Amino acid sequence: xxxxxxxxxxxxxxxxxxxxxxxxxxxQGDIKVDEPLPSIRHLAQSLQVSRNTTLMAYEQLVAEGYIxxxxxxxxxxxxxxxxxxxEGRNSSHHEPIEPLSPVHIDFRADVVDQSHFPLQTWxxxxxxxxxxxxxxxxxxxxxxxxxxxxxxEYLLQSRGVRTDPHAIIIGSSTQQxxxxxxxxxxxxxxxxxxxxxGYDGAREAFQLNSFTLETLPVYETGxxxxxxxxxxxxxxxxxPSHHSPYGVSMPIQQRHALIxxxxxxxxxxxxxxxxxxxxxxxxxxxxxxxxDATRVIYLGNFSKCFLPGIxxxxxxxxxxxxxxxxxxxxxxxxxTSLLSQFAMAKFMEAGEWNRHIKRMRLVYKRxxxxxxxxxxxxxxxxxxxxxxQSGLYLLVKVHLDRSEEWxxxxxxxxxxxVYPTSRFFMKNRTDQPIIKIGFSNLSIEEIQFGVKLLKEAxx
Amino acid sequence: xxxxxxxxxxxxxxxxxxxxxxxxxxxQGDIKVDEPLPSIRHLAQSLQVSRNTTLMAYEQLVAEGYIxxxxxxxxxxxxxxxxxxxEGRNSSHHEPIEPLSPVHIDFRADVVDQSHFPLQTWxxxxxxxxxxxxxxxxxxxxxxxxxxxxxxEYLLQSRGVRTDPHAIIIGSSTQQxxxxxxxxxxxxxxxxxxxxxGYDGAREAFQLNSFTLETLPVYETGxxxxxxxxxxxxxxxxxPSHHSPYGVSMPIQQRHALIxxxxxxxxxxxxxxxxxxxxxxxxxxxxxxxxDATRVIYLGNFSKCFLPGIxxxxxxxxxxxxxxxxxxxxxxxxxTSLLSQFAMAKFMEAGEWNRHIKRMRLVYKRxxxxxxxxxxxxxxxxxxxxxxQSGLYLLVKVHLDRSEEWxxxxxxxxxxxVYPTSRFFMKNRTDQPIIKIGFSNLSIEEIQFGVKLLKEAxx
Numbered sequence: 054x055x056x057x058x059x060x061x062x063x064x065x066x067x068x069x070x071x072x073x074x075x076x077x078x079x080x081q082g083d084i085k086v087d088e089p090l091p092s093i094r095h096l097a098q099s100l101q102v103s104r105n106t107t108l109m110a111y112e113q114l115v116a117e118g119y120i121x122x123x124x125x126x127x128x129x130x131x132x133x134x135x136x137x138x139x140e141g142r143n144s145s146h147h148e149p150i151e152p153l154s155p156v157h158i159d160f161r162a163d164v165v166d167q168s169h170f171p172l173q174t175w176x177x178x179x180x181x182x183x184x185x186x187x188x189x190x191x192x193x194x195x196x197x198x199x200x201x202x203x204x205x206e207y208l209l210q211s212r213g214v215r216t217d218p219h220a221i222i223i224g225s226s227t228q229q230x231x232x233x234x235x236x237x238x239x240x241x242x243x244x245x246x247x248x249x250x251g252y253d254g255a256r257e258a259f260q261l262n263s264f265t266l267e268t269l270p271v272y273e274t275g276x277x278x279x280x281x282x283x284x285x286x287x288x289x290x291x292x293p294s295h296h297s298p299y300g301v302s303m304p305i306q307q308r309h310a311l312i313x314x315x316x317x318x319x320x321x322x323x324x325x326x327x328x329x330x331x332x333x334x335x336x337x338x339x340x341x342x343x344x345d346a347t348r349v350i351y352l353g354n355f356s357k358c359f360l361p362g363i364x365x366x367x368x369x370x371x372x373x374x375x376x377x378x379x380x381x382x383x384x385x386x387x388x389t390s391l392l393s394q395f396a397m398a399k400f401m402e403a404g405e406w407n408r409h410i411k412r413m414r415l416v417y418k419r420x421x422x423x424x425x426x427x428x429x430x431x432x433x434x435x436x437x438x439x440x441x442q443s444g445l446y447l448l449v450k451v452h453l454d455r456s457e458e459w460x461x462x463x464x465x466x467x468x469x470x471v472y473p474t475s476r477f478f479m480k481n482r483t484d485q486p487i488i489k490i491g492f493s494n495l496s497i498e499e500i501q502f503g504v505k506l507l508k509e510a511x512x
Numbered sequence: 513x514x515x516x517x518x519x520x521x522x523x524x525x526x527x528x529x530x531x532x533x534x535x536x537x538x539x540q541g542d543i544k545v546d547e548p549l550p551s552i553r554h555l556a557q558s559l560q561v562s563r564n565t566t567l568m569a570y571e572q573l574v575a576e577g578y579i580x581x582x583x584x585x586x587x588x589x590x591x592x593x594x595x596x597x598x599e600g601r602n603s604s605h606h607e608p609i610e611p612l613s614p615v616h617i618d619f620r621a622d623v624v625d626q627s628h629f630p631l632q633t634w635x636x637x638x639x640x641x642x643x644x645x646x647x648x649x650x651x652x653x654x655x656x657x658x659x660x661x662x663x664x665e666y667l668l669q670s671r672g673v674r675t676d677p678h679a680i681i682i683g684s685s686t687q688q689x690x691x692x693x694x695x696x697x698x699x700x701x702x703x704x705x706x707x708x709x710g711y712d713g714a715r716e717a718f719q720l721n722s723f724t725l726e727t728l729p730v731y732e733t734g735x736x737x738x739x740x741x742x743x744x745x746x747x748x749x750x751x752p753s754h755h756s757p758y759g760v761s762m763p764i765q766q767r768h769a770l771i772x773x774x775x776x777x778x779x780x781x782x783x784x785x786x787x788x789x790x791x792x793x794x795x796x797x798x799x800x801x802x803x804d805a806t807r808v809i810y811l812g813n814f815s816k817c818f819l820p821g822i823x824x825x826x827x828x829x830x831x832x833x834x835x836x837x838x839x840x841x842x843x844x845x846x847x848t849s850l851l852s853q854f855a856m857a858k859f860m861e862a863g864e865w866n867r868h869i870k871r872m873r874l875v876y877k878r879x880x881x882x883x884x885x886x887x888x889x890x891x892x893x894x895x896x897x898x899x900x901q902s903g904l905y906l907l908v909k910v911h912l913d914r915s916e917e918w919x920x921x922x923x924x925x926x927x928x929x930v931y932p933t934s935r936f937f938m939k940n941r942t943d944q945p946i947i948k949i950g951f952s953n954l955s956i957e958e959i960q961f962g963v964k965l966l967k968e969a970x971x
Contacts, residue, residue: 189624190820191821360647361651362649363851385685388684390823391821476843
């Protein structure tokens with residue numbers, strides 16, 4: 054590493070500026086893979102900051118996979134997937150691919166990229182786990198402590214959420230956790246506010262527990278809070294980082310307003326942070342649970358960012374609910390594979406998890422950019438693109454005076470599968486149909502070919 | 513194989529007599545490992561029975577792991593763990609083991625034997641599964657079809673339960689399935705009959721869904737049905753194969769009476785067949801679902817007979833509930849690891865599952881015999897042994913005028929952990945305390961040493 058001169062340029066926290074500088078240097082290749090970084094002490098001295106400041110910057114870089122700590126030896130730069138989208142696209146741009154077999158491009162959003170999955174590492178860890186004496190029992194009812202500790206550390210680094218591992222409940226899916234949570238909350242609450250449109254799976258989990266639903270209208274630009282004060286329910290379920298399906302993030306003012314509302318109403322906010330890992334255009338907004346966790350139930354999972362089939366989700370309970378929840382489910386068996394929990398804990402502990410997230414963020418960013426640019430190229434003003442800043446899918450609002458059914462069926466005839474969004478909507482319907490297009494397990498070439506076919510289908 | 517003359521000796525089905533004869537020949541070593549059996553056709557001719565009869569006999573032997581089919585080549589004898597308990601015990605009988613380290617013998621029942629786990633096979637299959645394209649998606653909401661097909665085949669062979677794979681729901685635990693089932697049943701039913709004593713975990717699952725509980729008294733000798741007709745509830749939860757905790761099996765007359773009751777009441781029987789695989793002294797009684805499945809919800813799981821931490825359970829719904837259940841949970845994600853489901857399906861398909869069950873039945877039988885004989889030797893008439901015919905634990909009723917707490921605490925001081933049963937009882941309490949003693953993951957030597965310490969503790 055060459056000598057680099059830092060200048061603190063703005064009023065943002067110094068650790069953040071150090072972190073930004075190093076991130077840039079690594080991304081630009083100015084610091085090479087496996088090169089050591091200055092020691093925490095040395096860097097602190099030369100920048101005239103406390104060691105705590107440099108430590109925080111390094112921890113953020115570790116959390117995001119840019120660097121790794123190797124005990125007392127120091128910190129080293131990780132391999133980072135280059136952002137090679139432009140080259141990738143150009144190389145195949147003038148030679149459209151003609152597939153040999155009957156085409157089927159499936160723009161599903163409920164899968165993850167398979168080609169970058171850390172197969173060898175995961176296998177090695179999973180095989181190790183099977184020989185442990187502890188692997189032949191039932192698991193702890195609320196999840197293994199080793200995994201809860203890793204999640205707690207990760208939440209602090211990545212989402213600013215400060216939590217005790219004992220406040221974390223491991224479950225098998227968001228819906229299963231919402232059903233169990235509902236069985237606790239229904240003693241004190243009868244109504245629930247949900248976003249419209251919003252995640253139908255959560256809505257159904259609440260309906261199973263006979264909650265009366267009220268709605269918070271959400272538009273492409275964000276939620277409308279104007280009627281919140283007039284609603285009766287004291288519980289609200291929201292996805293502030295990445296609204297489902299619009300993908301919009303809740304601005305900080307609304308986050309504060311929501312927390313204020315929950316405190317005033319003595320209610321709870323259920324914050325579903327289901328794919329906060331994949332944001333491409335800006336820093337993620339802080340989680341509600343990082344602002345004030347007193348009345349926030351925070352939900353996260355490993356489906357989008359690791360493997361949906363592993364069935365590993367978690368919920369962070371506020372202090373006021375921990376005892377009540379644990380008493381009610383004291384004699385319940387865990388709903389999540391003990392082996393998967395051990396493997397994930399080891400995977401996270403070894404730093405593999407952060408490396409994976411960092412790698413996948415770049416992989417998905419490249420795919421998202423490709424999808425957006427192809428849609429713009431083929432459809433120009435016939436579609437509006439919604440939610441391309443984050444997540445594993447985007448939406449297109451199609452201005453062709455066709456129904457959702459027609460659009461999906463025509464695509465299907467051309468061998469392309471795209472998905473409806475009508476199931477997310479309750480009363481707050483849109484004027485034009487909106488189609489959901491996922492890309493996570495498609496290659497750049499498949500995305501390009503799929504959009505071409507979609508153009509033919511909808512012409 | 514030498515020429516063997518069969519004689520049909522009684523009025524039981526001929527396939528059963530053929531199956532019994534071959535089982536005996538294999539267990540006695542009259543047919544050796546890897547020796548071929550007569551072909552289905554040849555055997556049918558020489559015994560003057562239909563080919564279907566010989567096929568059924570062979571299929572039962574395959575299901576229980578005695579033999580294996582190798583496609584068109586025919587059927588061959590598997591290796592069967594010899595019943596070497598007597599030798600094993602005698603060899604260490606006169607040389608009591610003095611452990612080098614501080615003792616801790618844990619008679620827990622919530623683990624499985626680790627030393628006979630098919631580690632290599634399971635690893636190989638699990639590793640294969642990870643490369644499948646299908647492994648990178650969410651799973652089917654009600655479980656993967658491949659696993660449901662294997663379970664359907666297994667239930668027919670082993671429990672006589674005839675079921676369509678589409679009637680099977682895969683879940684992560686009995687309790688999770690009972691909670692979900694309760695969310696469906698509560699629309700039409702408000703009360704539930706549970707056994708007293710009985711599995712507290714099920715009771716709690718029903719209470720979460722606000723069912724009113726009524727009780728069916730159960731004694732060491734079996735259930736008392738005399739008041740069943742006077743109860744109001746039309747739902748009943750029972751474990752007829754192996755009552756929890758008494759271990760008693762429900763006689764066929766009571767099974768028929770229960771089915772009659774359910775049909776008359778237009779209610780449902782929830783049959784928890786949680787460890788029917790491990791019965792040591794006689795043929796298992798038929799499952800309720802094998803007699804008349806119209807009003808039976810059948811529950812099974814892989815916790816006792818494979819690995820508790822894998823979190824793999826299943827429920828077979830009667831025709832009248834399938835659509836209702838599936839509609840209610842249509843958009844719910846599966847609660848069970850997709851990878852575990854694929855691995856278990858392959859494991860079963862390869863015949864490894866039946867081999868494993870067969871092997872473990874002998875391993876556990878040997879441990880159970882050792883535990884019983886040691887308890888009799890040390891305690892003579894001071895304890896009554898309950899439920900030694902099946903399962904992975906037994907109960908001892910202790911006639912020493914001491915409380916459950918005292919017995920557990922004194923054992924603990926000697927470095928032995930044994931377990932209470934009071935949590936299973938509601939109103940139908942016993943005069944003397946009953947202690948639960950599991951053995952599944954202890955060696956013969958550990959069992960012997962543990963009972964010796966228990967004697968010291970309780971003297």
